[in-house]
Amino acid sequence: MAEHRKIQLKVNGELREGWTEPRRLLVDFIRDDLALNGTHVGCEHGICGACTVLFNGEAVRSCLMLAVQANGAELLTVEGLAHEGKLHPLQQAFWEHHALQCGFCTPGMLIVALDLLRTTPSPNEEEIRHALSAVLCRCTGYQSIVEAVDAAASRLRPSR
Amino acid sequence: MKPSPFDYHDPTTIDEALELLRRYGPEAKILAGGQSLIALMNFRLSAPAALIDLNRVAELSYLRQENGTLRFGSMLRQRTIEFSPVVLQRLPLLAEATRLVGHLPTRTRGTIGGSLAHADPAAEYPTVITALDGELVLRGSLGDRVVGAHDFFQGVMSTALGPDEILVEVRLAEAPPNSGCAFEEFSRRHGDFAIVAVAAMVVVDGARYRVARLAAAGVGPTPMRLRAAEEILEREGLSERAINDAATSAAEIVEPAGDLHASADFRRHLTRVLTRRALARATDRARGK
Numbered sequence: 001m002a003e004h005r006k007i008q009l010k011v012n013g014e015l016r017e018g019w020t021e022p023r024r025l026l027v028d029f030i031r032d033d034l035a036l037n038g039t040h041v042g043c044e045h046g047i048c049g050a051c052t053v054l055f056n057g058e059a060v061r062s063c064l065m066l067a068v069q070a071n072g073a074e075l076l077t078v079e080g081l082a083h084e085g086k087l088h089p090l091q092q093a094f095w096e097h098h099a100l101q102c103g104f105c106t107p108g109m110l111i112v113a114l115d116l117l118r119t120t121p122s123p124n125e126e127e128i129r130h131a132l133s134a135v136l137c138r139c140t141g142y143q144s145i146v147e148a149v150d151a152a153a154s155r156l157r158p159s160r
Numbered sequence: 161m162k163p164s165p166f167d168y169h170d171p172t173t174i175d176e177a178l179e180l181l182r183r184y185g186p187e188a189k190i191l192a193g194g195q196s197l198i199a200l201m202n203f204r205l206s207a208p209a210a211l212i213d214l215n216r217v218a219e220l221s222y223l224r225q226e227n228g229t230l231r232f233g234s235m236l237r238q239r240t241i242e243f244s245p246v247v248l249q250r251l252p253l254l255a256e257a258t259r260l261v262g263h264l265p266t267r268t269r270g271t272i273g274g275s276l277a278h279a280d281p282a283a284e285y286p287t288v289i290t291a292l293d294g295e296l297v298l299r300g301s302l303g304d305r306v307v308g309a310h311d312f313f314q315g316v317m318s319t320a321l322g323p324d325e326i327l328v329e330v331r332l333a334e335a336p337p338n339s340g341c342a343f344e345e346f347s348r349r350h351g352d353f354a355i356v357a358v359a360a361m362v363v364v365d366g367a368r369y370r371v372a373r374l375a376a377a378g379v380g381p382t383p384m385r386l387r388a389a390e391e392i393l394e395r396e397g398l399s400e401r402a403i404n405d406a407a408t409s410a411a412e413i414v415e416p417a418g419d420l421h422a423s424a425d426f427r428r429h430l431t432r433v434l435t436r437r438a439l440a441r442a443t444d445r446a447r448g449k
Contacts, residue, residue: 005168021165022165022166022167022168022211023162023163023164023165023166023168023201024162025162025163025198025202028162044161044199044202044203045199045202045203046195046198046199046262046266049263049265052265055268058239058265058268059264059265059268060265060268060269061195061265061266061269063198063202064194064195064198064199064266064269065194065198065269066168066194066198066213068168068170069170069213069215112264112265115264115265116264119243119264130259130350131263131264133263133349133350133351134263134264134265134266134351
């Protein structure tokens, strides 16, 4: 049995630590050890995107990373989006535009959209679709998701 | 599923990593971005006894511009390449291809060296390196050796890397003046590996092609240079007919195998269509259109 390693990381602004086997996937550490089960496990091979989290400010698939690789890192999961009981503008826009049905892909959609709006604050529809192609929605609800991200983009843009 | 147990090492220098590689031999796998390897391990299609994780080896993550050559440390992230103004300006073919490598979240972790060492026959980076005659620096117990793209890719997911070697650097010449490039691919969904991909780079001199470089992926065990098609362009000069002749030749020289994604005939058809599109676009760009 491989030895366990101690890891320390910041998750949604809070310092967390745990002992983990090297083979433990980051997504399992987040869900089972940190009890943050807003991040979903779908395909476990990097296709569906439901497990997407921000890793040091950039979107990654947490099923394609080992928990030990997150030692010293800063993570943001879907639980960290709302602030003092108030939905993040992206979440608010998803709510208003009916951008979720079953909700399984939603944590991934929100995190990918967040990364997009940080790298490309005024995306056009093509850029939004390009970014969202990183996450699969099987309720076939892409149109509403694209509209929600577009609405959130105009709300988040610094007003001139 | 989950990966089977392995010894995990995260060295901080290349020397340490090489030492670990010597210790474990072929039982160890090098972990770069992990965007293919971890997926394979999750399904236990790969179950190495040890993982040597290069993610903390800072000396492998750089981009240097030297005498008309761009040198990429093998652990440079695809995302860094995507947003690099130097790459956009000096190596537009690599910039364009990068946007087709997986998705933004996989490019956050995925590296240039990892993609090349993995050597998927339908991947974008090996195609670009093949078209541009890139060079790869392999470091092992006997020191460094420099291998051309043509010699590096040896078969499906098989490269010239020895069991004691690590890919440390990738070298690509900057795009010459009056050049244009284009990367075309066909895949079922955005972000998938290509069914067929074609990379083109041309240098235009008046009414002729001074240089034409073409490579295709998804049409054999490794990316393939389409030299006969390049020669047609260099011989016939700038014309729609030359582009059509080159595209027809490209479809004749590839030797695709059919599989459940696409038949051999369809892959030949795609090679012709994508070669034509890539050449038309590259030529327009070289002429400043």
